[in-house]
Amino acid sequence: MSGWMDHLTIAPIVVPLLAGAVTMLIDERQRTLKAAIGMASALALLGLAILALTVADSGGGVVRVYRLGDWPANFGIVLVLDRFAALMLVLTGILGVAALTFSLPRWQKAGAHFQSLFQFQLMGLNGAFLTGDLFNLFVFFEIMLAASYGLALHGSGLARVRAGLHYIAINLSASLLFLIGVSMIYGISGTLNMADLAGRVASLASEDRGLLEAGAAILGLAFLIKAGMWPLGFWLPNTYSTLGSASAAIVSILSKVGIYAVLRLWLLVFGEGAGASSGFGGTVLLIGGLLTIGFGSIAVLATQNMARLAGATVLVSSGTLLAAIGAGQMAVTGGVLFYLTSSVMAVAGLFLLIELVERGRGVGADVLAVTREAFGEGDDEDADDGGAGVAIPATMAILGIGFMSSALLLAGLPPLSGFLAKFAILSPLLSAGPEVPVTTWVLLAALVLSGLATVVAMTRVGIDVFWASPAAEVPRVRVAEIAPVLLLLTLNLALTIQAGPAMRYMEDTARALHAPQDYNGAVLSGIPTAGPAAGGAR
Amino acid sequence: MELILSLGIGVLTGSGVWLLLRPRTFQVIVGLSLLSYAVNLFIFSTGGLRTGAAPILEGGRAGTLAMHADPVPQALVLTAIVIGFATTALFLVLLLAARGLTGTDHVDGKESGR
Numbered sequence: 303m304s305g306w307m308d309h310l311t312i313a314p315i316v317v318p319l320l321a322g323a324v325t326m327l328i329d330e331r332q333r334t335l336k337a338a339i340g341m342a343s344a345l346a347l348l349g350l351a352i353l354a355l356t357v358a359d360s361g362g363g364v365v366r367v368y369r370l371g372d373w374p375a376n377f378g379i380v381l382v383l384d385r386f387a388a389l390m391l392v393l394t395g396i397l398g399v400a401a402l403t404f405s406l407p408r409w410q411k412a413g414a415h416f417q418s419l420f421q422f423q424l425m426g427l428n429g430a431f432l433t434g435d436l437f438n439l440f441v442f443f444e445i446m447l448a449a450s451y452g453l454a455l456h457g458s459g460l461a462r463v464r465a466g467l468h469y470i471a472i473n474l475s476a477s478l479l480f481l482i483g484v485s486m487i488y489g490i491s492g493t494l495n496m497a498d499l500a501g502r503v504a505s506l507a508s509e510d511r512g513l514l515e516a517g518a519a520i521l522g523l524a525f526l527i528k529a530g531m532w533p534l535g536f537w538l539p540n541t542y543s544t545l546g547s548a549s550a551a552i553v554s555i556l557s558k559v560g561i562y563a564v565l566r567l568w569l570l571v572f573g574e575g576a577g578a579s580s581g582f583g584g585t586v587l588l589i590g591g592l593l594t595i596g597f598g599s600i601a602v603l604a605t606q607n608m609a610r611l612a613g614a615t616v617l618v619s620s621g622t623l624l625a626a627i628g629a630g631q632m633a634v635t636g637g638v639l640f641y642l643t644s645s646v647m648a649v650a651g652l653f654l655l656i657e658l659v660e661r662g663r664g665v666g667a668d669v670l671a672v673t674r675e676a677f678g679e680g681d682d683e684d685a686d687d688g689g690a691g692v693a694i695p696a697t698m699a700i701l702g703i704g705f706m707s708s709a710l711l712l713a714g715l716p717p718l719s720g721f722l723a724k725f726a727i728l729s730p731l732l733s734a735g736p737e738v739p740v741t742t743w744v745l746l747a748a749l750v751l752s753g754l755a756t757v758v759a760m761t762r763v764g765i766d767v768f769w770a771s772p773a774a775e776v777p778r779v780r781v782a783e784i785a786p787v788l789l790l791l792t793l794n795l796a797l798t799i800q801a802g803p804a805m806r807y808m809e810d811t812a813r814a815l816h817a818p819q820d821y822n823g824a825v826l827s828g829i830p831t832a833g834p835a836a837g838g839a840r
Numbered sequence: 841m842e843l844i845l846s847l848g849i850g851v852l853t854g855s856g857v858w859l860l861l862r863p864r865t866f867q868v869i870v871g872l873s874l875l876s877y878a879v880n881l882f883i884f885s886t887g888g889l890r891t892g893a894a895p896i897l898e899g900g901r902a903g904t905l906a907m908h909a910d911p912v913p914q915a916l917v918l919t920a921i922v923i924g925f926a927t928t929a930l931f932l933v934l935l936l937a938a939r940g941l942t943g944t945d946h947v948d949g950k951e952s953g954r
Contacts, residue, residue: 451927451930455937463934463938463941464941464948464949467934471860471868475875478876478879485882488916
């Protein structure tokens with residue numbers, strides 16, 4: 303048993319790889335078989351991720367290192383499973399199951415190879431979270447992106463191809479920046495292993511430090527393009543709004559991969575042990591995050607289209623995370639992780655919900671709504687409702703409740719977890735010391751105002767969709783389509799109720815991220831000083 | 841040696857960036873290809889440049905670590921070439937699809953100013 307448990311770390315990469323390869327070989331007409339394999343793999347991944355979470359959290363935090371080919375970490379490639387990676391694996395697993403379930407009735411039929419692309423997407427995501435090596439991070443980023451190009455174009459159509467063209471061009475350029483950054487870092491430090499790099503930063507010669515920091519900044523640009531930080535994020539709402547909803551739900555975590563990479567690398571390499579480079583770039587993250595919140599809030603207010611609205615809320619959540627990371631305090635990082643968990647699930651749920659709601663609305667309903675608002679028409683429309691007590695159909699009621707919960711989550715209003723997350727970010731910032739710096743007040747204002755903007759925009763859209771212009775016909779919603787939305791909302795509810803244990807986990811994770819001795823020690827252990835590598839704990 | 845390589849990378853990057861900012865999809869893909877050549881050369885150069893050195897071992901001398909060329913940048917550049925080639929091919933397919941669907945090769949799918 304323990305022999306198999308050793309391979310837990312690599313299983314989240316191998317399982318979707320096999321499932322994706324197998325589904326690619328099966329004929330496109332055997333859709334049920336392909337869907338069954340895909341679903342089995344997604345469920346297995348969720349199970350593995352939960353197992354990984356319990357393993358990583360057992361006994362005061364375990365860092366498991368998997369050496370491929372049993373080469374020591376400074377020569378070979380390592381996968382590292384710690385609390386942060388396990389948390390992201392669980393999030394990917396949840397989104398995978400939810401988005402795949404949603405796609406079963408309809409989306410998987412919209413084009414070829416949906417199941418394979420979906421599995422490779424999961425593989426790339428899991429790999430990016432598990433790898434302990436910069437160049438492997440690049441490889442898994444590319445797997446993840448290549449699959450996301452396929453998913454972005456899934457269903458085809460003019461709008462998707464046009465947005466996909468921009469998406470791919472931007473991401474190819476970002477990948478080139480990634481490579482430049484990685485090779486600069488390698489050229490200066492002589493290592494690609496993240497833990498090894500963290501150990502070498504402090505002892506760098508002062509004339510090399512500038513080059514390393516430049517390399518890290520270029521690398522950071524590649525991550526921030528993914529995360530959609532302000533001057534780099536104009537592609538994001540456009541692309542996300544044209545995606546098919548099942549694709550959008552899984553692709554929405556891609557922006558959080560950028561956040562993951564920033565949080566992981568920045569705290570590891572430029573943490574407190576980095577000597578003169580400690581805290582490098584924190585101000586950029588803080589200010590960039592604040593600007594992103596501002597831009598996202600304006601975008602949220604300016605959109606009439608629900609899908610674009612969801613894309614804009616992704617920007618707001620990215621901005622919030624970046625600004626809070628930029629504050630660079632351990633107590634805040636716990637809140638950041640809580641917010642990350644909550645917002646990933648809320649945004650994915652919203653993307654799924656939007657399609658169900660939009661389904662009942664005629665083409666051009668958005669344009670009509672704008673006209674009505676501008677000219678004040680339409681007040682007489684509900685005169686012929688035929689007496690009081692028009693029963694809202696159950697479908698619309700469920701959709702409405704789902705939409706309302708998403709609005710509360712994204713705006714960060716009580717009683718749901720979005721509020722707790724914002725509170726967990728702001729509370730330690732305000733109680734950090736007797737002097738509260740100006741940036742904290744700006745961050746506080748930005749968080750509150752962006753919440754207000756989200757509430758305003760979502761209320762407007764909600765009133766318009768559910769009350770002012772009820773759907774001509776009740777959308778036909780299958781159980782398999784509403785179930786994932788409800789699953790995501792229920793999980794957020796569970797996160798709210800179980801906020802204590804969840805927050806305890808996040809704070810432990812934050813502590814480990816800010817003091818990465820355990821991580822570094824585990825990765826670098828077993829490096830032989832002389833002689834052949836000792837086998838042993840793999 | 842350093843000068844020639846730096847000039848080469850610089851020229852490739854400059855042309856690549858200029859083409860990337862052009863409005864036609866074909867120019868964009870050529871620009872991306874040139875940029876990826878520049879990046880590949882750049883990765884290659886991080887291993888250090890030497891002229892006239894043996895690739896791994898020199899005849900008649902015992903091999904030491906100091907005599908090796910650094911193999912890591914070579915491995916990296918190989919991976920980067922493969923991945924860059926694949927994504928460029930994917931982009932090319934999309935470029936053709938966009939040309940077919942929109943009837944123009946403008947990156948926005950419509951001619952500007954008309």
